[in-house]
Amino acid sequence: MAQERTLSIIKPDAVAKNAIGEIESRFEKAGLSIVAMKMLQLSREQAEGFYAEHKERPFFRDLVDFMTSGPVVVQVLEGENAILANRELMGATNPREAAVGTIRADFAESIDANAVHGSDSAESAIREVDYFFRGDEICPRA
Ligand code: RTP
Ligand code: MG
Numbered sequence: 001m002a003q004e005r006t007l008s009i010i011k012p013d014a015v016a017k018n019a020i021g022e023i024e025s026r027f028e029k030a031g032l033s034i035v036a037m038k039m040l041q042l043s044r045e046q047a048e049g050f051y052a053e054h055k056e057r058p059f060f061r062d063l064v065d066f067m068t069s070g071p072v073v074v075q076v077l078e079g080e081n082a083i084l085a086n087r088e089l090m091g092a093t094n095p096r097e098a099a100v101g102t103i104r105a106d107f108a109e110s111i112d113a114n115a116v117h118g119s120d121s122a123e124s125a126i127r128e129v130d131y132f133f134r135g136d137e138i139c140p141r142a
Contacts (some may be wrong), residue, residue, distance in 0.1 A: 002083040006119045007128035012070035013113035036138040037075035042068050074132045086118040
């Protein structure tokens with residue numbers, strides 16, 4: 001299986017409930033390596049640009065309001081099949097539909113405050129990693 005990189009965000013709800021460490025631990029225990037990370041307070045412009053694919057959707061304003069409501073932690077995860085592996089760790093978008101043991105089942109409150117983001121395709125991962133990190137901010141494992 002190919003080594004991949006994916007962009008992960010710990011959203012404001014999970015940061016507010018002091019779940020950063022537990023969530024990062026799930027990535028590491030699953031064999032994904034954190035090769036870049038930073039904490040940010042997103043501006044509206046940053047959040048709108050990141051979620052530009054959703055700008056015509058009815059939930060877009062709520063999504064931007066939520067993503068700018070407090071600090072987030074953004075990280076690049078690297079490992080075998082990292083994009084799908086991270087999506088499986090996250091669980092379904094709506095925590096009520098998320099499988100037992102997933103991050104969203106354990107930490108998310110609602111479809112809006114749903115704890116984490118993860119890139120959904122190889123193309124998205126490249127765009128999203130580039131959106132938050134310069135090349136020299138990524139530190140691959142030797
Ligand atoms: P994400 O992009 O945050 O990883 O989540 P996702 O792929 O599972 O879901 P996506 O369809 O990309 O939607 C992005 C975020 O928008 C919010 N959302 N609200 N009210 C709604 O129907 C609705 N649908 C989506 C969620 O917070 C979702 O994570
Ligand atoms: Mg998405």
